[in-house]
Amino acid sequence: MTTTTTFTQSLAAAWQKNNSLLCVGLDPEPTKFPIHLQGRPDAIFEFCKSIVDSTADLVCCFKPQIAYFAAHRAEDQLEALIAHIHGRHPGIPVILDAKRGDIGSTAEQYAIEAFERFQADAITASPYMGRDSVTPYLAYPDKGVILLCRTSNPGGSDLQFLDVGGGEKLFERVAKLVASEWNTTGQCALVVGATFPAEIARVRSIVGDLPLLVPGIGAQGGDIQATVEAGKTAGGTGLMISSSRAILYAGKDEGFAAASRQVALATRDAINRYR
Numbered sequence: 629m630t631t632t633t634t635f636t637q638s639l640a641a642a643w644q645k646n647n648s649l650l651c652v653g654l655d656p657e658p659t660k661f662p663i664h665l666q667g668r669p670d671a672i673f674e675f676c677k678s679i680v681d682s683t684a685d686l687v688c689c690f691k692p693q694i695a696y697f698a699a700h701r702a703e704d705q706l707e708a709l710i711a712h713i714h715g716r717h718p719g720i721p722v723i724l725d726a727k728r729g730d731i732g733s734t735a736e737q738y739a740i741e742a743f744e745r746f747q748a749d750a751i752t753a754s755p756y757m758g759r760d761s762v763t764p765y766l767a768y769p770d771k772g773v774i775l776l777c778r779t780s781n782p783g784g785s786d787l788q789f790l791d792v793g794g795g796e797k798l799f800e801r802v803a804k805l806v807a808s809e810w811n812t813t814g815q816c817a818l819v820v821g822a823t824f825p826a827e828i829a830r831v832r833s834i835v836g837d838l839p840l841l842v843p844g845i846g847a848q849g850g851d852i853q854a855t856v857e858a859g860k861t862a863g864g865t866g867l868m869i870s871s872s873r874a875i876l877y878a879g880k881d882e883g884f885a886a887a888s889r890q891v892a893l894a895t896r897d898a899i900n901r902y903r
C-alpha cells in the first residue's frame with residue numbers, strides 16, 4: 629500500500645528540517661533579471677531554478693505566483709520548475725499562488741490545472757464565491773487549500789473589514805468558517821498579510837493551529853517581529869512567511885543567486901529570533 633504525504637505533513641517536516649518559517653515567493657519579472665539571462669527563451673526557468681537551488685535548505689515552502697509565468701507565456705517553464713523542485717528538493721511543498729475563485733464546474737478545472745498539470749502541493753483561492761466554489765479543491769484530500777482572509781494590500785480593508793453582523797468582520801467570519809466547517813480534509817490554511825499584525829493575532833485566536841500564509845514582509849514593509857509574535861503557534865510554528873521581490877532581486881549580476889541566499893538566510897534568522 630502506498631501512503632501519500634499530505635501538504636500539512638510536508639510543511640511540518642520542512643519547518644523542522646530547515647528550522648524555517650520562510651516561504652520564498654517566485655515572481656519572475658524578466659526586465660529585472662541579470663543581463664546574462666535576458667533574451668534567453670528559458671530565462672524564467674533558469675532564473676527561478678537558480679533561486680530555488682540557492683535557498684531550498686532555508687525555506688519551509690516555495691510559492692510561485694502563476695501570473696508572472698502566464699504573462700510571459702511561460703506556463704511550460706512553471707511546470708518544469710515545479711518538477712525541478714520536487715525532483716531536486718523533495719519534501720519542500722510548492723504553493724501555486726493563483727487566487728482562483730469560480731463556480732464549481734470551473735473550479736474543477738482549476739484544481740486539475742494546479743494539482744495534476746502543475747503538481748502543486750497547495751493552491752491559493754478566494755472564499756468569496758462560497759463553499760461550493762472551494763469543494764473541488766477539497767476533492768484532492770492531500771492537497772492544501774489556502775483561502776484569502778485578510779490580505780496584505782491596503783484595499784483589502786474595503787470588503788474584508790465589513791461588519792457582517794454583531795460587530796463581526798468579514799475576515800473573521802472567513803477564518804471561523806474555514807477553520808470550523810470547510811476544512812474537511814484538514815489541509816486548509818489562510819492568507820493573512822504581514823502588514824496587519826493585529827489581524828494576524830485575531831485570526832490566530834480564532835483558528836487554533838491552522839497554518840497561515842503571511843505575505844507582506846520585505847518589499848511591502850511588514851514588520852517581522854510583530855508578524856511572528858502575532859502569528860506563531862505555541863510550538864513556534866504555524867506560519868509560512870513569504871517574501872518575493874526582496875529576495876529575488878537582491879543581486880543584479882551573475883552572483884544574483886548567492887545574493888538571494890544571503891537575504892533569505894538573514895530573513896529566516898530574523899524570523900527565528902522571535903519564535
Ligand SMILES: O=c1ccn([C@@H]2O[C@H](COP(=O)(O)O)[C@@H](O)[C@H]2O)c(=O)[nH]1
Binds near residue numbers: 821871873
Ligand atoms: O494578501 C496577499 C496575498 C498574496 N500576495 C502575493 O505575495 C507576493 C508578495 O510579493 P512581495 O514581493 O514579497 O511583496 C506576491 O506574489 C503577491 O501576489 C500578497 O502580496 N498579498
